[in-house]
Amino acid sequence: MDWKRFSFIGVIIVVLFSLVVMVGQVKQPPLLIITSMLATTIAVATPLTLGALSGVFCERSGVVNIGIEGMMLSAAFFGWLGGIYMYNLYGFAPGVSIAVGVFVAILTGAIMALLLAVLSITFKVDQIIGGTVINILAVGLTGFLNRQLFFGKGSVFGGTVPASPGVLPTIHVPITELFTSICGTSATCLESVKAINRVFDQKPVAISAILLVFISHYILFNTRWGLRTRAVGEHPKAADTVGINVVKMRYANVLIGGMFAGLAGAYFTIESVPSFEPLLTNGRGFISLAAMIFGNWTPIGAWAAALVFGASQALLINMQIFRDVIPPQWSFLQESYIVGLTPYILTMFILTGIIGKTTPPAADGVPYEK
Amino acid sequence: MTEKTTTPKVILEVKGVSKQFPGVLASDNVNFDLREGEIHALLGENGAGKSTLMNLIYGLHRPDKGDIIVNEKIASIHSPNDSIALGIGMVHQHFMLIPVFTVAENVMLGDETVKRGSLDRAAVAARINEISKQYGLDIDPNAIVGDLPVGLQQRVEIVKTLYRHAKIVILDEPTAVLTPQEAEDLFRIMHDLTARGVSIIFITHKLKEVLAVADRITVMRAGRVINTVNPAETDSAQLANMMVGRQVILTVDKQDHEATEEILKVEGLSARDQRDLETVHNVSFSVRGGEVFGIAGVQGNGQTELSEALTGLRHPTSGKVTIAGKDLTGKPPRSITEAGLAHIPEDRQRHGLVLSYSITDNMALCDYYRPPFSQHGVIQPKALDENARKLIQAFDVRTPSAFVNAGKLSGGNQQKVIVARELSRPVKLVIANQPTRGLDVGSIEYIHSEIIKMRDRGVAVLLISAELDEIMALSDRIAVMYRGQIVAVVETKNTTREQLGLWMAGAHVETA
Numbered sequence: 001m002d003w004k005r006f007s008f009i010g011v012i013i014v015v016l017f018s019l020v021v022m023v024g025q026v027k028q029p030p031l032l033i034i035t036s037m038l039a040t041t042i043a044v045a046t047p048l049t050l051g052a053l054s055g056v057f058c059e060r061s062g063v064v065n066i067g068i069e070g071m072m073l074s075a076a077f078f079g080w081l082g083g084i085y086m087y088n089l090y091g092f093a094p095g096v097s098i099a100v101g102v103f104v105a106i107l108t109g110a111i112m113a114l115l116l117a118v119l120s121i122t123f124k125v126d127q128i129i130g131g132t133v134i135n136i137l138a139v140g141l142t143g144f145l146n147r148q149l150f151f152g153k154g155s156v157f158g159g160t161v162p163a164s165p166g167v168l169p170t171i172h173v174p175i176t177e178l179f180t181s182i183c184g185t186s187a188t189c190l191e192s193v194k195a196i197n198r199v200f201d202q203k204p205v206a207i208s209a210i211l212l213v214f215i216s217h218y219i220l221f222n223t224r225w226g227l228r229t230r231a232v233g234e235h236p237k238a239a240d241t242v243g244i245n246v247v248k249m250r251y252a253n254v255l256i257g258g259m260f261a262g263l264a265g266a267y268f269t270i271e272s273v274p275s276f277e278p279l280l281t282n283g284r285g286f287i288s289l290a291a292m293i294f295g296n297w298t299p300i301g302a303w304a305a306a307l308v309f310g311a312s313q314a315l316l317i318n319m320q321i322f323r324d325v326i327p328p329q330w331s332f333l334q335e336s337y338i339v340g341l342t343p344y345i346l347t348m349f350i351l352t353g354i355i356g357k358t359t360p361p362a363a364d365g366v367p368y369e370k
Numbered sequence: 371m372t373e374k375t376t377t378p379k380v381i382l383e384v385k386g387v388s389k390q391f392p393g394v395l396a397s398d399n400v401n402f403d404l405r406e407g408e409i410h411a412l413l414g415e416n417g418a419g420k421s422t423l424m425n426l427i428y429g430l431h432r433p434d435k436g437d438i439i440v441n442e443k444i445a446s447i448h449s450p451n452d453s454i455a456l457g458i459g460m461v462h463q464h465f466m467l468i469p470v471f472t473v474a475e476n477v478m479l480g481d482e483t484v485k486r487g488s489l490d491r492a493a494v495a496a497r498i499n500e501i502s503k504q505y506g507l508d509i510d511p512n513a514i515v516g517d518l519p520v521g522l523q524q525r526v527e528i529v530k531t532l533y534r535h536a537k538i539v540i541l542d543e544p545t546a547v548l549t550p551q552e553a554e555d556l557f558r559i560m561h562d563l564t565a566r567g568v569s570i571i572f573i574t575h576k577l578k579e580v581l582a583v584a585d586r587i588t589v590m591r592a593g594r595v596i597n598t599v600n601p602a603e604t605d606s607a608q609l610a611n612m613m614v615g616r617q618v619i620l621t622v623d624k625q626d627h628e629a630t631e632e633i634l635k636v637e638g639l640s641a642r643d644q645r646d647l648e649t650v651h652n653v654s655f656s657v658r659g660g661e662v663f664g665i666a667g668v669q670g671n672g673q674t675e676l677s678e679a680l681t682g683l684r685h686p687t688s689g690k691v692t693i694a695g696k697d698l699t700g701k702p703p704r705s706i707t708e709a710g711l712a713h714i715p716e717d718r719q720r721h722g723l724v725l726s727y728s729i730t731d732n733m734a735l736c737d738y739y740r741p742p743f744s745q746h747g748v749i750q751p752k753a754l755d756e757n758a759r760k761l762i763q764a765f766d767v768r769t770p771s772a773f774v775n776a777g778k779l780s781g782g783n784q785q786k787v788i789v790a791r792e793l794s795r796p797v798k799l800v801i802a803n804q805p806t807r808g809l810d811v812g813s814i815e816y817i818h819s820e821i822i823k824m825r826d827r828g829v830a831v832l833l834i835s836a837e838l839d840e841i842m843a844l845s846d847r848i849a850v851m852y853r854g855q856i857v858a859v860v861e862t863k864n865t866t867r868e869q870l871g872l873w874m875a876g877a878h879v880e881t882a
Contacts, residue, residue, distance in 0.1 A: 218488075222489055223484075223487060223488055223489060224482040224484050224489065227471075227475060227478075227479060227482060227489060228479070228480075230468075230470075230471075231468055231479050234468045234469075234470060234471075235467070235469075237466060238465075238467060238468055238479075239480070240430075241428075241430070241450050241460065241462065241466045242450060242466070242479050242480030242481065243449060243450045243451035243454060243480050244479070244480050362469075362470075370430070
């Protein structure tokens with residue numbers, strides 16, 4: 001990750017934030033806008049970050065994963081479904097049901113990844129086709145089951161969507177409490193501290209995503225596992241000649257990648273909103289891939305890129321809030337479909353390689369033949 | 371053979387080993403033994419079964435039959451892990467190194483030193499420095515392997531085996547990528563290793579090296595061991611005879627020939643490679659009709675980009691290329707071909723042939739679009755067939771029929787298809803890049819004679835080759851390419867192998 005890339009990311013984020021501050025400052029103080037933007041950015045970047053990590057593990061070991069989208073979608077559905085079953089049919093407490101939901105989501109991701117691994121590693125199917133299979137399968141499977149279980153005649157839940165156990169709670173980081181004494185009686189100081197606190201008050205998947213970025217980075221570049229993973233992705237024959245089992249390493253990493261994508265799926269239906277609708281991932285698996293590429297196949301780089309996309313989504317959300325104060329000459333910002341294009345335009349722009357070319361692992365996408 | 375009491379013990383023995391691959395018996399009842407502290411050369415042509423035998427010893431393949439005995443015990447080697455545990459290390463012909471890793475990372479891969487869960491790079495670096503000092507290898511553990519020259523990369527491979535405490539080191543065609551001086555260095559290292567009790571199997575097809583460095587020589591042909599001899603009791607001719615199974619003419623039969631007018635003229639040519647580095651820098655030379663102009667140099671000194679720039683496959687960044695008086699700088703390959711170029715490309719499978727096309731179609735790749743092969747934009751199968759049948763016979767392509775896919779042919783026959791297509795046209799200039807790489811002796815002899823025939827017909831020939839012997843045997847004049855520049859141009863009769871080797875290694879060029 002070079003300075004050029006990081007500065008590009010920094011500039012885009014600053015531009016997006018400034019835009020919202022400019023529009024919204026008549027209604028809210030800048031600090032409040034910035035912290036709320038930051039909080040939203042981190043939250044909505046979560047599935048992108050996890051999706052990109054999924055890609056990093058798969059591709060660093062030499063398996064192209066364009067099935068992240070499908071893995072996320074099916075994990076979102078089955079995780080949500082798992083929670084509902086536990087809560088409604090077996091009568092577990094909401095907390096337990098939600099936890100089971102997250103577990104099911106991760107497991108679903110792993111199962112879909114196993115399918116990709118069998119296709120691309122064992123049967124040496126073209127990996128793009130393998131990933132496409134997963135994407136199409138996920139759309140069909142979740143759409144079909146969603147209809148059959150909830151809306152069909154004689155369906156399990158008799159035509160109604162039952163109450164879900166809810167969503168994961170926000171974890172409060174006690175920054176306000178710690179700094180109240182420093183502020184003394186100053187009300188503005190207290191307001192600021194509270195505003196800053198909002199950035200850190202995130203939900204469990206969002207927090208674990210950030211932790212996983214750094215853990216993954218360390219694993220990939222400083223451990224035996226990471227060295228071997230990168231070796232099989234760069235030059236599998238070389239790894240084989242020093243006694244590393246290429247097939248096992250690739251399977252394991254694709255499964256790990258699947259779990260990351262599964263956790264990303266859990267974000268949608270268990271952390272963000274407690275409901276499922278067909279196609280709810282809406283291309284974010286593919287944007288994760290763009291983030292992974294722009295991050296040069298490194299976890300930290302991919303996270304930084306995911307934050308750019310998160311910021312552009314935060315822009316969309318915040319523009320809704322400040323809809324009525326957008327100056328007339330900026331009226332195009334009222335159109336959510338124009339603002340909503342930002343992440344996709346950014347994706348195309350980034351993938352042109354204007355901001356410097358990135359280098360994939362040398363054996364990425366190449367099946368290993370002994 | 372009478373064994374003297376001083377004969378060192380046999381450390382590795384291969385007994386009656388056979389291995390069948392689809393269509394070939396790659397090892398046929400092979401017997402071979404390696405004594406402690408010796409350099410045992412394994413000599414043979416491409417496809418003779420040397421690499422198969424080594425892959426069996428190293429555990430990359432399993433023998434169908436026979437035993438491998440290490441330290442007087444029958445070894446069961448299922449994977450490289452087993453052979454590494456037995457103290458066997460292998461330096462592959464195509465290096466098994468990861469270019470983006472450091473030396474230390476490459477060396478420790480598969481046998482990592484770990485401290486509290488993370489890689490202990492410092493400890494590995496210390497070990498490498500220790501080995502490096504002990505054997506005079508001079509390797510920086512923190513260098514990125516991709517940045518190192520080939521000779522040093524090879525040493526990294528040797529360090530890799532020593533790091534794993536190898537007592538038997540297999541070197542597979544180690545000199546193929548080295549300059550003569552680098553090869554000398556390697557031989558010194560090999561002797562250092564054997565002096566410290568390491569035993570070496572040295573695989574090669576170069577006779578001179580074998581005679582210079584080996585303690586014993588085993589010759590293989592078509593999967594079988596032909597004989598094991600001592601270098602003192604044999605010579606090049608006898609070894610070549612054993613390798614090929616018939617009398618081989620080691621020199622190219624070539625009469626003096628008068629060069630005519632200038633055909634190819636290159637002025638101040640520069641070109642960049644795909645990484646955007648300038649690999650051809652301000653190159654000027656000319657080739658006259660009736661002469662073979664050889665470009666010698668170690669692989670990767672800009673020869674690939676030079677030949678691509680000359681044949682229209684790569685845009686030169688500056689300079690001028692003229693063929694028979696016509697400026698063809700940066701023109702597309704078709705214009706250059708129509709101006710009279712025959713091109714035998716470096717990578718015959720990627721640039722010379724369409725492997726999934728039949729021989730018939732491949733034979734017409736240069737002219738398919740014009741009569742007689744095409745009439746009014748429609749391909750004429752009859753004309754194509756006739757052309758192919760004629761060329762297959764004239765150029766002795768061994769194939770069951772003209773409809774066989776080019777990909778199904780052996781390397782030698784693939785090259786003959788290219789040579790037939792290119793040299794059967796009325797050309798003025800031949801650019802042949804590594805025309806005999808990886809071919810058997812028979813095919814090499816044939817292609818050499820075709821090149822000389824073209825020269826004798828007054829065609830200008832530009833020969834680019836990393837094989838110094840080939841350059842010296844065929845060329846009338848020789849240029850040496852080093853780091854993208856032509857550092858010397860000499861008449862073949864006024865130079866020596868040693869002198870060319872020095873230039874290839876970048877030694878300062880005298881004003882002579």
